[in-house]
Amino acid sequence: MDDDRAAGLVLGLACGDALGRPVEFETPARILAQYGEVTEMLADGTWGKPAGTVTGNTVLARRLARSLVERGEFDPADVAERFVAWYGTTPTDVGDTTAAALARIRDGEPWDAAGRRVRETSSTPTDGNGCLARAAPLAVAFASQEEQLVDASVESSRITHADPRCTAGCAVLTLTLSGLLSERSDPLSAALDRVDPPDALRESLGPVATGDLAIDDLDSVSGDGDGVVDTLRTALWYGLTAETAEEALVAVVNRGGDADTVGAVTGAIAGARFGADALPDRWLADLDDSDALRALARDLAALDVSGTPARSERPE
Template sequence: MASTACIPPVPAPQGAVGLRDRARGALLGLAVGDALGAPAENMKPSEIRARWGRITGYVAENPAGTDDTEYAIFSGLLLARYGSALTPVDVETAWHEWIADREEGPFRGAGFSERGTLENLRRGLAAPISAQHRHAWSDGLAMRAAPHGVFAAGRPAEAARLVAIDGSVSHEGEGIYGGQAVAAGVAAAMTGAPAVVVVASALAVVPDDSWTARCLRRAMTAAHRGERAVRSAVVIGGYPWTDLAPEAVALAFGAYAAADGDFTDAVLTAVNMGRDADTTAAVAGALAGATRGVDAIPAEWAAAIGPARGTCLPTMAGHHVREVADLLTHAARGVPHGPEGEPRGPESAPRGPEGALPRSPYPPVPDIGTAAEVSS
């Protein structure tokens, strides 16, 4: 069972960063971390040092987000349309209409969990059966979980509920828990909560005896000793794949905690630990960007992030993470967005009778009290 301990509300600090700036910080921070970490993906720290020394900025000639960013945009656009009424049917239909039933980009659906999901959907399997493949424990949900925390700012339990619905098509077990930890952490960070509360919010929504929770606790115990200690405490030595959700999520939170929420330090710590560096840096960037706001992201890093190229998901081409952040901010406030703000990818998402949004079959989940009212 997940912890039921109540986390004390966090008062909004004087001159608090606005909700829109935190939303933009979270999603732009995700894209920046993704682009910084992509060249170091699947590498060991020794290999990173041998090639670049310590990475302190972009090492790619044309830095850009990878599948992590494009899938986060995908989930963000879907959530902006349905909000708290999101259902597994909505998610499954979007996977068909925006990915599975269209021509894929060069990444061909991205990682192992995405490939397994697409193959199952194309065989006619529906959620949750579509998530029954060999990599349902991957960090593929964690990499697209931040938008749920942005939408449910200050409501970690609701963020965790929504991301589990999103993940029901593609993930099971630890894969779901990893996504829930990230979504809840971002939701808490959107209030400007200190790192200890952000981490506690993540732990509160996953089972105490889960692999994800154990890895998170080990990372937090080691965080004050820096990145090498975090990596040693978490990495599954000898395992050939780097996309294990418990490992990747713990490395990301460990980097964030070791940096005490500082954006630059959090992201570079995640990058230089290697392993699934684009995802760990993306998650650390989302957490730190939500905590400190968009202005905490170095200007030269932010400037390099343009609209998605559609390399993995052609239907996401042209969307910018800032656009998605603004859509989610409006959706969270219940503010309708007109034709100019209407998501271009989700135009064919299903609607209920006469265009109404379908009701969620899930009961509302009470919050755990992580945040006070979020300033706008």
């Protein structure tokens, strides 16, 4: 595996997260009026944090990655425990589905039941995108082990997001990332064929894979990224079609909406595609813990992972 691409995936995720964080929940018009075009790491904005501050997207991705590195395998119970420890810090940016599932685990419910129970008992949609960005490091650890990558991606989603669109969406994302890391041709089409996702995902992502989706088509959907289908459609389109990683991230975060999460997923895709050296130095200089993230990517790439998740469920 190309170490620069592995580092690009991890650092790109964090860059997109931090770049989008100040304009989360904003509309394109409000972003333009307040900031002009966002091309730099901004301070304040949504959540009022310093420039380069990441959100739970990057924090949970790092926790999952540290579990992989320290245990030498994907252990969903350990990952869930690390997620619950983060939840115990009362983060401001935790989504409703994630919060509900982690609260259940904290209160004693098994990791492999909590997400399902949230889905069964919730009166609101549980197909949110909170499972996506954090799954990205799996693509580095399991880059050469497709079956284990699918299993781990599904299980990592099920900790909080058990909706089939979420479990399959995580698998499609990580398989696409793995293909980019290995410089395979048409990695999204291969991922869709391997996963055979629910109709909503296939119908949304198929035109991205075939190149039949234009920017006007993308703008005809909400683009706010709150759901896993919309997030993947937007992030994959920008991440796979942009001429540079910077172009992809600037374009996607200026759409507003769930800008940090869509930015993080887009950043992982663009980073895996172009490599860390293609990310702007000025972003990396402002980014929280960029050296530690680069080192974590090296550790992930060096892993010789073995075994499969404690439970294995193919995406429906």
